[in-house]
Amino acid sequence: MTEPVRHTASEILAILASRQLTDGQVVFAGIGTPLLAATLAQRLRAPGLTILFEGGVVGAFVEPGKLPPSTNDQRCTKRANMVLGSADVLLLLQRGYVDVGFMGGAQIDQFGNLNSSYIGDPAAPKTRLPGTGGGNDISSLTNMIVAMKHEKRRFVEKVDFITSPGFLRGGTSRAESGLPSGGMFRVITELAVFGFDGESRRMKVLALNPGVSREEVQDNTGFKLVFDEKIAVTEPPTEHELTTLRMLDPERLFTA
Amino acid sequence: MLDAQLEPYSRLRENLAKRDRSLREKVMSLEEAASFVQNGMKVGIGGSTMSRTPMAMIWELVRQRREHLSCSRCITSTDGDILFGSGISDHIITSWFAQGILWGLSKVMRHHIETQGKRYDEWSHMAVGMRFRAGGMGVPFLPIRSMLGSDVMAQRPEAKAIDCPFTGEKLLLVPALNPDVALIHVQRCDAYGNAQIDGLQFMDIDLAMAANSVILTTERIVSNDQIRRAPDQTKIPFFCVDAVVEVPYGSAPHECYGLYEPMMKHMSAYVAQVNSDPIEGMQAYLDKYFHAPKSWNEYLALIGMEELLDASQKGRSIYND
Numbered sequence: 001m002t003e004p005v006r007h008t009a010s011e012i013l014a015i016l017a018s019r020q021l022t023d024g025q026v027v028f029a030g031i032g033t034p035l036l037a038a039t040l041a042q043r044l045r046a047p048g049l050t051i052l053f054e055g056g057v058v059g060a061f062v063e064p065g066k067l068p069p070s071t072n073d074q075r076c077t078k079r080a081n082m083v084l085g086s087a088d089v090l091l092l093l094q095r096g097y098v099d100v101g102f103m104g105g106a107q108i109d110q111f112g113n114l115n116s117s118y119i120g121d122p123a124a125p126k127t128r129l130p131g132t133g134g135g136n137d138i139s140s141l142t143n144m145i146v147a148m149k150h151e152k153r154r155f156v157e158k159v160d161f162i163t164s165p166g167f168l169r170g171g172t173s174r175a176e177s178g179l180p181s182g183g184m185f186r187v188i189t190e191l192a193v194f195g196f197d198g199e200s201r202r203m204k205v206l207a208l209n210p211g212v213s214r215e216e217v218q219d220n221t222g223f224k225l226v227f228d229e230k231i232a233v234t235e236p237p238t239e240h241e242l243t244t245l246r247m248l249d250p251e252r253l254f255t256a
Numbered sequence: 257m258l259d260a261q262l263e264p265y266s267r268l269r270e271n272l273a274k275r276d277r278s279l280r281e282k283v284m285s286l287e288e289a290a291s292f293v294q295n296g297m298k299v300g301i302g303g304s305t306m307s308r309t310p311m312a313m314i315w316e317l318v319r320q321r322r323e324h325l326s327c328s329r330c331i332t333s334t335d336g337d338i339l340f341g342s343g344i345s346d347h348i349i350t351s352w353f354a355q356g357i358l359w360g361l362s363k364v365m366r367h368h369i370e371t372q373g374k375r376y377d378e379w380s381h382m383a384v385g386m387r388f389r390a391g392g393m394g395v396p397f398l399p400i401r402s403m404l405g406s407d408v409m410a411q412r413p414e415a416k417a418i419d420c421p422f423t424g425e426k427l428l429l430v431p432a433l434n435p436d437v438a439l440i441h442v443q444r445c446d447a448y449g450n451a452q453i454d455g456l457q458f459m460d461i462d463l464a465m466a467a468n469s470v471i472l473t474t475e476r477i478v479s480n481d482q483i484r485r486a487p488d489q490t491k492i493p494f495f496c497v498d499a500v501v502e503v504p505y506g507s508a509p510h511e512c513y514g515l516y517e518p519m520m521k522h523m524s525a526y527v528a529q530v531n532s533d534p535i536e537g538m539q540a541y542l543d544k545y546f547h548a549p550k551s552w553n554e555y556l557a558l559i560g561m562e563e564l565l566d567a568s569q570k571g572r573s574i575y576n577d
Contacts (some may be wrong), residue, residue, distance in 0.1 A: 031357045034454065047313070054381055055304060055305075055458070056456045056457065056458065057454050057456070068305075069356055069357070069358055069518065070305045070306060070333075070356055071521070072304040072305040072306070072307045072331060072456065073305070073306060073307055073381035073511060073517070073518070074307070074455055074456070074511060074513045074514065074571070074574050075517075075519065075574075076456075076457055077456065077513075077574070078574060083455060083456055083457070084457075085385070085390075085457050085458065085459060085461065085462070086304060086331060086381065086385055086456075086458050086459055087329055087382055087384075087385025087386060087459055087462065089387060090381060090382035091382065093382075094400070094401075094402070113350075117378060117407070117408070122407070124413070125369070125370060126365065126370075127361070127370070128340055128365065128366050128369040128370055129361065129377065130352050130354040130361065130365075130375070131350070131351055131352045131353055131355055131378045132351055132352065132378060132379075132381070132408055133331060133381050134351070134380070134381040134382065135380075136380035136381075136402055136403055136406055136408050137380045137381055137382040137383075137402040138401065140380075140401065140402035140404065140405075140406070141401060141402055143354045158295050161407045161410055162395070162405075162407040162408075163406065163407065164406070165404075165405050166404045168405050170486065173405075177405030177426070178401070178405060178417065178425065178426025178427070178428070179401070179404055179405055179426075180425075185398075185427035191522070194437050199373050245342050248332065253358065
């Protein structure tokens, strides 16, 4: 048996998230793990992946070792196909050009709603978080992949504030609220890969990461998860995936 | 004070009719240009995050101790900290507010929101853009399909959800945003204000069209002949512009596309200082970098030659193959 490859939690997030993207897709990626994972997918198995950034970039091809500190920096444009105004690149989502949106998350609930605005009562917040950025637009208008750290305080039954809509209150509530397209597709954590039940729209475990038990996932989650009878186990990161990832982010900006 | 109190269309037209839109020189100093910004005004800020921030103009407004500015920008970085921390603004309209993703939450923003009662009105990024665009189009609103169903919408009664009169679908109408004055930094323009922007333009064109006046700061002033040789590069026409100020490194410590990247050592040191003490740390920063220098060049000297050169080398490398 070969020795398992050592990796950090944020590395496995980036690698598993990159596996969700397929060649030919148009993906709208946020900063951090999403940018890194989309770029990794582009280098490893999806050379025809078109990456958009909210700064106004169409068809990004980020240089190894020169990761941008935000999706509004000039580094995002290097070797891109086009630059647009920020509102115009977001309008591509509204028109329907984008297959998948890809973001990080601070807090998520059982219906895939994301909070990046407030901890505590929004009227008198314990913590004011940075806010939506393009997150609300992306999650309102396309299918979403979210990559985030798995902690009980981040996986809650009901978020304090819906910044970026998932399936809202479940069932058909998303479409009834005026969001007929898109919705949460996948959530990737260092413990498991999640989808959403087709009817109830509750978060559901699709695959466990190697060496992770059902109990461990449930214990780190603040609501009752749906488990299918047969749950797959995700293939561990390969040496090739890890070396490519580390080549892209040698300073460990997003994989510390 | 609802920020959605729309400028009546008649007043927008009157303001524009009164503006001198002739092809005239309007080059002036930062001090002079600051007179376009009066206490209590609505100020639109160009660029995004750490890019093409009109930092020199913000610097001047802090030095002149403006008050009660209501500021709007698509995404806010350390400029937002400085607007709140210096006391020149108590209201920011934006979609995202922290120093940058590398540094987590802004303790300065948190201090002013959580304990000082200052306002951060959160809109989605696209909504901010559509508000400037509606302002630039001379219409009171534009419809969008995001924000619906979220608490971002619930918190913004200024936006109205409607049933579309054509299709019956739910849409969100976001109100026009017409700032009294816009601050925009560009790579080059002529003395009349024909502005050429390299790289990412963000929301600056809509912002310039929407505002009732525009202060343009520029890395360099070029001749009108030079502008006319490449009119396709001109993104903001001269008649939108009321003041032109030549300020090399006018976005420092943020970046200006093709010229310099963000000055990351300075940024990290700034963040460490203000996040460890959002009151004293910020005051010390403002005293040292904003109030003490006699000129913008002295401010740049404080950031340091090595930082400027390093940022310039990285900035120009965008044009390397």
